[in-house]
Structure formats: structure tokens, C-alpha cells
Amino acid sequence: MFSYWETKHFFQYDLIVVGSGFVGLSTAIHFKKKHPKASVLILERGIFPTGASTKNAGFACFGSLTEILDDFWQMTQKEVVALVERRYLGINSIRKKFGDKALGYRHSFGYELLDEQQLSAAEQIADINKILKGIFKDDVFSEVRKKERLGFNDSIKKVIKNKFEGELDPGKYMKVLWDLTQAEGIKILTGVSVVEIQKDEGVVIAEDAGGEQVFEFKANQIAICTNAFTEKLWKESEVQPGRGLILLSKPLDFKVPWQGTFHMDKGYVYFRQIDGRLLLGGARNIDKAGENSLKFEINPVIKTHLQKLATEVIFPGKEIEWETEWTGIMAFGNKKSPLIQAVGEKAAAAVRLGGMGVAIGWQVGKELAVVLSE
Ligand SMILES: Cc1cc2nc3c(=O)[nH]c(=O)nc-3n(C[C@H](O)[C@H](O)[C@H](O)COP(=O)(O)OP(=O)(O)OC[C@H]3O[C@@H](n4cnc5c(N)ncnc54)[C@H](O)[C@@H]3O)c2cc1C
The missing domain is CATH 3.50.50.60 (FAD/NAD(P)-binding domain)
Structure with missing residues (x-):
């Protein structure tokens, strides 16, 4: 009434x-x-x-090297370039409109970890840079020369840098x-x-x-x-739902030898440091059917997979104490x-x-x- x-x-x-x-x-x-x-x-x-x-991870990104290469299987070159351009212009437009300080934006660069299986992607760097030149007027991707300094597990064979990626605070x-x-x-x-x-x-x-x-x-x-x-x-x-899980550690009690935003596994896994903690998320590809859900629940298989990545690949041999976790729901389609x-x-x-x-x-x-x- x-x-x-x-x-x-x-x-x-x-x-x-x-x-x-x-x-x-x-x-x-x-x-x-x-x-x-x-x-x-x-x-x-x-x-x-x-x-x-x-609920997201706050990556101001437009696609990692393997993600862009993967897109070429489903899209034409023109479509891939248009998608990257839309994302990059989108990031620039919010930076211009609101300012980096208000967004908590840091231009800390993006990185991708390549294991043995993805190693061939590094051979495509020159071609992809050429394809993206019209947007960025410069090379986007390059190989990190001294990747050992970053402290990742030996299964990581190469680290690729993206100099146009940054991070922000979604809140x-x-x-x-x-x-x-x-x-x-x-x-x-x-x-x-x-x-x-x-x-x-x-x-x-x-x-x-x-x-x-x-x-x-x-x-x-x-x-x-x-x-x-x-x-x-x-x-x-x-529209199909796709759930995403994020884990946040307690403040780390050791010095982290890297900064920036990191991608693995064709962009499905991502991590960064936030307030001295590890933020690690994704791995929806481990159980895509299970993650086709509108329920804000934690998938235990994905959680275990991410926790293993943290202690075996990202910080090998270190103990990580986890403080919190949450899920958000994305939308996908054809x-x-x-x-x-x-x-x-x-x-x-x-x-x-x-x-x-x-x-x-x-x-x-x-x-x-x-x-x-x-
Ligand atoms: C875990 C995770 C990590 C991510 N990381 C990144 C990242 O690092 N970088 C990036 O670019 N993107 C990331 N994303 C994706 C990004 O967060 C989404 O693409 C974006 O937030 C979508 O915005 P939206 O407004 O379309 O949808 P939403 O933010 O989902 O907003 C839709 C709103 O509609 C409301 N609503 C729904 N139904 C109804 C109804 N019937 N009545 C009233 N209200 C309703 C919902 O409550 C919701 O608030 C991530 C997403 C997740 C889940």
C-alpha cells in the first residue's frame, strides 16, 4: 500500500x-x-x-600474450585488434576522467608466466607487437631477461612483460x-x-x-x-554466468621480489600484491561447468588448485596464510x-x-x- x-x-x-x-x-x-x-x-x-x-581483481588489462594468441583461434585479426583497442581506450578514458589517484591506479606493468607448454607463445612476440603497433605505437610485449630474480618455480620457463598494463582499486x-x-x-x-x-x-x-x-x-x-x-x-x-574466485593472503612476512600484475594459463589465473598481501584468483578453466553458476559459492577444487600454485609456483617453499576469499560472477557468451x-x-x-x-x-x-x- x-x-x-x-x-x-x-x-x-x-x-x-x-x-x-x-x-x-x-x-x-x-x-x-x-x-x-x-x-x-x-x-x-x-x-x-x-x-x-x-568483486574483481582490479587489473587494468587488455589481454595477455597467450590470451591474445588464443583469441586468434576464434576471431579474425581485425576483431582481435578491435577488442584490444576497445579495452585499452577504455582504461585510458577512465584514467583521464577520474585521475589515477582517485582510481588507485598504478602503472606497474603486466607480466605473464609461461611454462613449457606455453613456451612457443614467446616466439610470436614480434608478430603480435607488429599487429598491435597501430594502437600502441610501440612494442607491447617483451621477454624479461633475468626472470630468475622474480623467484618463481623452475617450471616457469619465460616471463613476458607488457608495458601498457596497470592495476587499480575497484572499490x-x-x-x-x-x-x-x-x-x-x-x-x-x-x-x-x-x-x-x-x-x-x-x-x-x-x-x-x-x-x-x-x-x-x-x-x-x-x-x-x-x-x-x-x-x-x-x-x-x-548470457552465460562464469564465477570467479579470489583468495587474499594475510600480510606476507617475507620480501616479494616482484611488483605488477601477473597472468598465467592464458589469462585464467592472475595475481598481484595488494597492501603487502598476495591476491590470487581465477582458474575457472579447471571446472568450467561447475563455475557456470549464479551462486556466490567457493569451488573447493579451484581453491586447492590456487593455493597449490601459490606455494609451489609463485612463492616456492614458502608458507602462505590465507585471510579471506570471495567470488564474483562474470558474464560470457558466444x-x-x-x-x-x-x-x-x-x-x-x-x-x-x-x-x-x-x-x-x-x-x-x-x-x-x-x-x-x-
Ligand atoms: C573474480 C573476478 C575477477 C575479475 N577481475 C577483473 C579484472 O581484473 N579486470 C577487469 O577488467 N575485469 C575483471 N572482472 C570482470 C569485471 O568485474 C566485470 O566485467 C564488470 O564488473 C561487469 O560490470 P557490470 O556492471 O556489467 O556487471 P555487475 O558488476 O555484475 O553489475 C550487475 C549488477 O546488477 C545487479 N542486478 C542483477 N540482477 C538484478 C535484478 N534483477 N534487479 C536489480 N539488480 C540486479 C547486480 O546485483 C549487480 O550489482 C572480474 C570479475 C570477477 C568476478
Whole structure:
């Protein structure tokens, strides 16, 4: 039961955005910039964003050497280059917009560890650098000469450096987006779960956390920014969830001989130092079927695999005490590029960000705001 005032003032908007991750907030901000007088509401089912944007590893990356080489099996050269360019421009655009300090951005370089099986990738460095020259105007990848100094296990045969990669703090990134959302006069309601969207009519049906109260909002436009959780609201999207696990150690009691962001296993495994701790995550490829899940649970097989990597490969012979762990859910599909399109008379979506939303989320929101304004 709603009061006269609630009914009169709280249910009708120019734009309703569903989901308050990087993409939802970026969409709302870009739309408001284009239409300063528009009323914009964001609906988020969690108290915080509850998908991937505050759960990720904070790599400001655009693809490791083996990941890019792997992409050539599924995509044309033009598509691979376009994907890398989109990610790299995405990173540059948030750095320019918010500043490195506000994002906690450090240009600490990216590295990839190659074992015997991946060794042949190093022979492709010159070719890949040539292919990417148009974007970076310089060589991206090079071999680290004295890799022994980094202290990895002998199974690591080569270490490849990427001089255009960096890292940021996803919590800080989210905070600057929140601040801007507020400054633009955009409303965010949290603890509201959208259960149905009538895409031609501009109707959004939502429930409160207990499922006790049902709300029927109306909007001229609806933006679906629910990434992995999209199928419930837009079946045809065929978005597949992909869960990712992150482990964080207690402060390390030894000196770490490296800094930067590190990739292994075609980008499936990643690690970096944060506040004197080891952040280690990924390995979804160990159990892809099990990780095709919307549940925020820990896969014990993957956890054990990551813990072994820490003490056998990354810090051989050292003991690591783990402090915490968490999972987030990404979205994948038949293509690596995001899905940005109109999905009805009054609705459009931007979903399927894969493992690159830190890099491309802001730009994807900008593109969705254009679709919504057409
Ligand atoms: C473990 C992990 C590590 C990662 N590491 C990196 C990295 O290092 N670098 C990188 O670039 N990317 C990384 N990513 C990917 C990146 O985090 C995502 O691509 C990005 O956050 C996606 O943003 P989004 O806004 O599309 O989705 P999300 O952040 O998932 O936002 C979707 C929002 O919609 C809300 N929602 C869903 N359904 C409803 C509903 N029915 N009603 C209301 N609200 C709803 C959810 O609660 C959520 O807050 C990682 C992801 C994970 C999980």
C-alpha cells in the first residue's frame, strides 16, 4: 500500500537503469550528461553492487600474450585488434576522467608466466607487437631477461612483460562513480530486485528484499545492466554466468621480489600484491561447468588448485596464510565483445562484459546511453 505522495512522486522516470555495477552507473551518468533535465533512477538488488564490479581483481588489462594468441583461434585479426583497442581506450578514458589517484591506479606493468607448454607463445612476440603497433605505437610485449630474480618455480620457463598494463582499486573506482552519480542528481535505490521488465511498455516490476512489497515503476526508457543475471529479465540474451574466485593472503612476512600484475594459463589465473598481501584468483578453466553458476559459492577444487600454485609456483617453499576469499560472477557468451542493443520499444541492454569490465565498463555505458537516446 503506497501513500498518495509516494504514488505521485516515486514511480515515474525518464530512465530506469537496472543494476548498479560499473555499466549501470556509467550508463546513468552518460545519459544524464546528454539529457540534463531527465529524471534517472537506478535499481539495485543488493545493498552494494552484487555481481562483479566490487568483486574483481582490479587489473587494468587488455589481454595477455597467450590470451591474445588464443583469441586468434576464434576471431579474425581485425576483431582481435578491435577488442584490444576497445579495452585499452577504455582504461585510458577512465584514467583521464577520474585521475589515477582517485582510481588507485598504478602503472606497474603486466607480466605473464609461461611454462613449457606455453613456451612457443614467446616466439610470436614480434608478430603480435607488429599487429598491435597501430594502437600502441610501440612494442607491447617483451621477454624479461633475468626472470630468475622474480623467484618463481623452475617450471616457469619465460616471463613476458607488457608495458601498457596497470592495476587499480575497484572499490575506489566504484566510489568515484557513486560520487558522480550523486553529483548528477541520479537516484539509486538498493535492496530492490527487478522481477520483470515490460520492454515495449516501459514497465519495471520490482520487489523489496523480503519479497513482501511489489513496486510497479514506469519509464520512458529502461536500461538493462544486469550482466550475468540477465537471462531472468531478457531470455534471448543467452548470457552465460562464469564465477570467479579470489583468495587474499594475510600480510606476507617475507620480501616479494616482484611488483605488477601477473597472468598465467592464458589469462585464467592472475595475481598481484595488494597492501603487502598476495591476491590470487581465477582458474575457472579447471571446472568450467561447475563455475557456470549464479551462486556466490567457493569451488573447493579451484581453491586447492590456487593455493597449490601459490606455494609451489609463485612463492616456492614458502608458507602462505590465507585471510579471506570471495567470488564474483562474470558474464560470457558466444562472442568476447559486449552485447549492447535495443531490446524493445522502450528498453536497451549492455551486458556480457566477460573478464574485462574494469577496462570497458565506462565506455560500454557511454555506448548504451547513445542507444537509449536514439
Ligand atoms: C573474480 C573476478 C575477477 C575479475 N577481475 C577483473 C579484472 O581484473 N579486470 C577487469 O577488467 N575485469 C575483471 N572482472 C570482470 C569485471 O568485474 C566485470 O566485467 C564488470 O564488473 C561487469 O560490470 P557490470 O556492471 O556489467 O556487471 P555487475 O558488476 O555484475 O553489475 C550487475 C549488477 O546488477 C545487479 N542486478 C542483477 N540482477 C538484478 C535484478 N534483477 N534487479 C536489480 N539488480 C540486479 C547486480 O546485483 C549487480 O550489482 C572480474 C570479475 C570477477 C568476478
